[in-house]
Amino acid sequence: MKVKRFFALSLLTGFCSAQAQVIPFDATVRTGKLANGFTYYIRHNEEPKNRVVFYLANKLGSVLETDDQRGLAHFIEHMNFNGTTHFPKNELVNYLQKSGVRFGADINAYTGFDETVYQLPLPSDNPEILKNGIEILHDWAHGATLDENEINKERGVILEEKRLGKGASDRMRSKFFPVILNNSRYASRLPIGTEEVLNNFKPETIRRFYNDWYRPDLQALIVVGDVNVDQMERTIKSKFADLKNPVKEKPRPDYTIPLTGANKFIALTDTEMPTTSAEILFKQPQLPLHTIKQYRESVARALFNQMLGERFSELQRQPNPPFLRASAGIGPFMANLDVLNLSITARPGNLQEGVKAAWREAERVKRFGFNGTELERAKKGYLTQFEAAFKEKDKTNSESYVKEYLQYFLYGTASPGISYEYELVKKDIANITINDINTLGQLFSITTNRDIIITAPEKEKANLPDEATFVGWMKAAATENIFPFKDEVNTQDILKAEPVAGKIVSRGSNSKLGITTWTLSNGIKVVLKPTVFKNDEILFSGFAPGGSSLYTYADYQSATAANMIPSFGAGNYNTTQLSKYLSGKQLAIQVSIGERTQNIYGQANNANLENALKLMYAYITEPRKDSAQFHGILERSKASLINRSNDPASVFRDTISAVLGNHNVRRTGPSLEKLNQVNLDRAYTIFQERFKNNGGFTIVFTGSIDTLAVKPLVEKYIASLPAKGKAEEAKDLNIDIPSGWIERKVYKGSEPKATVNLVFSGPFTYSFQNKLKLDALKETLEIRLLERLREDEGGVYSPSVRISTVKYPKQRYNLVVSFGCAPQNVDKLISSVLDEADKIKSSGPTQINLDKFKAEDQRTLETAIKTNGFWQNYILGQLQNQEDMDEINQYSQQLISINTNDVKETAMKYLNGNNFIKLILLPGKDQGN
Known part of the structure; x- marks a missing residue:
């Protein structure tokens, strides 16, 4: 459920006497309306510090389009990034990237049936960026140039966005939407539009929509962040007062879906x-x-x-x-x-x-x-x-x-x-x-x-x-003989046996990072990072070596299925009873077995931390076996596989996993044969085996921690966990992405659409600096692919580059370029990707693109470092990889030091083409499978 943020308690007085009383608007928000009808809302807020979020909201969307404009509300949204009064062509995105704002992740927009909304988060501690941000918002309000050449270039991008949505769901929706929407205007105004219009509309058609509906009386600027409210209000009044409504203003119709009474x-x-x-x-x-x-x-x-x-x-x-x-x-x-x-x-x-x-x-x-x-x-x-x-x-x-x-x-x-x-x-x-x-x-x-x-x-x-x-x-x-529902409630304690508390036997600290480490009497290490980022939030996660890697192929399916065991409840509570017990408690616990580790994840507020740790203890020491639930889950899983091969995306995902996993049975897709190998007794035994010796665990706590209050809870529920003998180490299964050149094509699906994954992989020299250089390569390559494949060639909607590195069991990396496109463009676009990779290998990235990466990364870190989630993941990662905890203190210095030659050398080493896999999903050869 979305919890609304409401304020102004003093206005509540006497509300019970008037149920029809209109709920007042948040009194902490500065709001107003200019003479031209332009509305604004401004609120000072310092979460996060030195940041401000702008939304430009427009009460216009696809429902306002005429028949020859279907898709043009959304098209204009795109065009607002492709040339405005003060930012010609792609300069708007270019400028924001240099300012540390990521396209797609930070700066974005969407078009719905009834609204079009632009979002712009900015650093508020730079007056020049803030000033230009206001200029961008003013241009978005009514400053799109709608240049004919840019319009024609963008047609391909939007058609590719439309192509991504094609498939069974889209085909069926096109048939049932008119039925359930009673043939209302909404049934024929999907925001993505029609190919006929997108391919053939004239520039004057889109300009007509723009001039009719992009107007101040249908617009609002919402500003929330670390800004001076008075100053921002003066700026808005000065900057947006010149927006004008059309001389012959069209009334904005309120379209509805009629209730006809028909079934x-x-x-x-x-x-x-x-x-x-x-x-x-x-x-x-x-x-x-x-x-x-x-x-x-x-x-x-x-x-x-x-x-x-x-x-x-x-x-x-x-x-x-x-x-x-x-x-x-x-x-x-x-x-x-x-x-x-x-x-x-x-x-x-x-x-x-x-x-x-x-x-x-x-x-x-x-x-x-x-x-x-x-x-x-x-x-x-x-x-x-x-x-x-x-x-x-x-x-x-x-x-x-x-x-x-x-x-x-x-x-x-x-x-x-x-x-x-x-x-x-x-x-x-x-x-x-x-x-x-x-x-x-x-x-x-x-x-x-x-x-x-x-x-x-x-x-x-x-x-x-x-x-x-x-x-x-x-x-x-x-008409069946139905009985009233019986509410099964358990009032017992979760645990069948009370833990025997252990002790903290040694302490250590990292004063620079504010981290304390406790070693417990059973060998478990507990790491605490108290923060003030939230008033009442504690995150905790733990890991120990081992996982399913310790089991043979014969046991692998049961070892994987061992993750079902916590779903059967714990201690005195079955699943249904436990769900009801947890209702109203601010906590979550997950205990699982990965390939190389046993894992604990939890979160709670301070009042429920003991309940969370008690439940963790119950999952580990008092797991339950429920054959009825087990068979229910297994039967649902089997049933879900029967028609899985109908879905092109599922078939392609399974192929990717199998090829990149060298067809190892642990990487191939699900099957009835695999499910038939699962044995409940074996799964239960494996779960117990993995958690019978917990001495190798390290558990990290981050958040609003009171160390004095946490200490007895740690001793009771963590220091008491069983620890017998030496902790086992995970095995290297030798499942590496295969070397050499590999191409695999999957022919599945009836729509004229293709999906491409290009994979570079191999050994990696694992270090903090090398990971940062690889991130720089990833980002600068992605910027170029966005510029070339999308903006220059109009062949894709959103190309992506993903990077992954691991230190154990072997130091390795993989870099994946993926995009969707028309089948006839696959070879051309792959050539473009490889050409851009070759350019970085031969000349390095442009300085401007490297600067964009640095600005974006630095700005992202400035915000992330003030969250519990960041520190939880960082500390866990450093511990799992046995890396220096103080590396974060060197981040900015290391980031600044990266130059274009560093990225060039990284590209030469890791995009060398020695290990390159092409995975391509194409339509079925008979266009109907």
């Missing part, structure tokens, strides 16, 4: 669809969020959804689950509508069974409602989320605020601040009754505006029901 049914099949699914949609008028009464209704809906979700989760844990997945809930749909949605993904050949099982649960809710214990548990969980948000109100990230104010501007969604909302939730929670919730369950009884959509593999076509048959299944399930 709709549509069943669709496709050769590439891997599963059979059914959705039952009960459409209804949207619940706006403007008043206190509406807010109370939204809280009731959230509680209803939470309880309904738990019901379906329990059903899915049956020994022979009636479906692969099922869910239900009420929420936003599109435009002016909400929807109660019941969704079923059926086991192959068992749609009837799945639909009946899901509808039976809906009928149980209708007939008997929920229990009081379910409601209290849901209330506790919901309130806990707001308590956590309230505690962090002075540590809330600027991005969260911006998104709140965006919804307020676009749709009027209430946004008064977390203090206000927290008080509102507490009062609403106390007053919401079981009858309020059970009334929502009666929505399943609606007999109008109900849509049923079935999507299935082509081979299931003859077996799909018609509307009468499907509705008959629902009626049959509703």
